[in-house]
Amino acid sequence: MALSSMTGFARSHGTSGPYDFEWELKSVNAKGFDFRLRLPPGWDEVETFARKRAAELLARGTVYANLTVKRTGAASVVRVNDDVLNSILKVVGDISARTDAVAPSVDGLLAIKGVIEVVEPESNEEEMQAARVAVTAAFGQALESLIDMRKREGVALGQILLQRMEDIERLSKRAEAAPGRKPEAIKARLAEQIAALLETSDRFDEDRLSQEAILIAAKADIREELDRIASHVSQTRELLGKGGPVGRRLDFLAQEFNREVNTTCSKSNDIELTNTGLEMKNVVEQFREQVQNLE
Incomplete structure (x- = not known):
């Protein structure tokens, strides 16, 4: 479809x-x-x-x-409603008999609602x-x-949305290749931070610091987010290829894209990765806006 x-x-x-x-x-x-x-x-x-x-x-x-x-x-017929007009004239006569009021004019009587009727011809x-x-x-x-x-508009929208998927894939590959997320770079940064802390005091437990460093490195890893983004790209392409009324499902995927990109940005400890995440967030927003037009 x-x-x-x-x-x-x-x-x-x-x-x-x-x-x-x-x-x-x-x-x-x-x-x-x-x-x-x-x-x-x-x-x-x-x-x-x-x-x-x-x-x-x-x-x-x-x-x-x-x-x-x-x-x-078929011309409409204009006629006078005699019953309404006679009732009005009777009231006018009664009032004239009791007062010195000026008698109403013909155009004044005809202007009263209900006196003149426009009748459509019978069908x-x-x-x-x-x-x-x-x-x-x-x-x-x-x-x-x-x-x-x-x-026709749906076909054009489909092409735009597929282009957004290509953009997201390109940015995901850039994020994956970012020098700042390589284990060596993460290890070096953590080592610098630990060394700076050890210089300020001799009461730090090096083993505990090493454990904390491992936890920090694990939290900074965006592998899971990149995998989920790749999965969403695959689902989106499948839905676009399937066609039909898939707008609601694509809108849900747009929300999921946004969630994963936000998490990626929050985990970033590298300026290049942050910039890539922000660029990806902009593409996801464009995707979400276009999806709103789909049935």
């Missing part, structure tokens, strides 16, 4: 009888899957299919779907049903276009 991004955009439009319609779909990053649908009045029957189809084909991301429909060739049920079928098919087309765009 191909990798897929969570971001994308698609449109589809069509005509059925007197109805012109257009779908607009947009998806953005999210921790899970969320489908947000806006339909014009009278088109609720489309919702069930749209939600079900989107949930079948998409695993993550917030998807905004908006349908607009226009009916052509033909057969035309409406045919339009629903066409709108449903158009949603499927828009959804496929959205998925295609997400996959």
Whole structure:
């Protein structure tokens, strides 16, 4: 399966009888899957299919779907609601009989809510049903276009993430070859530190100092961290090759990368190794940010 991004955009439009319609779909990053649908009045029957189809084909991301429909060739009818107008006129007459108030104007009466009604022409049920079928098919087309765009972006993201893995491997090899982590260099530094301590006092136990030196050297060893980083690189490449909705698992690996690199930096007792660790940390952060876009 191909990798897929969570971001994308698609449109589809069509005509059925007197109805012109257009779908607009947009998806953005999210921790899970969320489908947000806006339909014009009278088109609720489309919702069930749209939600079900989107949930079948998409695993993550917030998807905004908006349908607009226009009916052509049928003019709306404007009419006066006589019942409302008669009630208003009765009230006006009662008030006029008791006061010297000026009689309301025609435009004032027509401006009162409910007096004027705009009535849409009655729809033909057969035309409406045919339009629903066409709108449903158009949603499927828009959804496929959205998925295609997400996959294209996913392919590009996959190449970027593989490059980050190459960078991490390169930096891991540099860290492993750092002169400061060689046993001879560690031993020499510890010997200098012990000698300096012995010069300041004659109460130090040399055997105890040797034991402490061994413990310090063991704590400074980053072999375990480098092995785990190599394992994470291997898992990441496997997931990228597998494809599909692997974004959550890659996000977890990004956290594991960060943990191992932080430990490597904290154990470093050499400026070159520290600089390598900081550079690797920057690459891991780039990896984590890109992973956030994957489904």
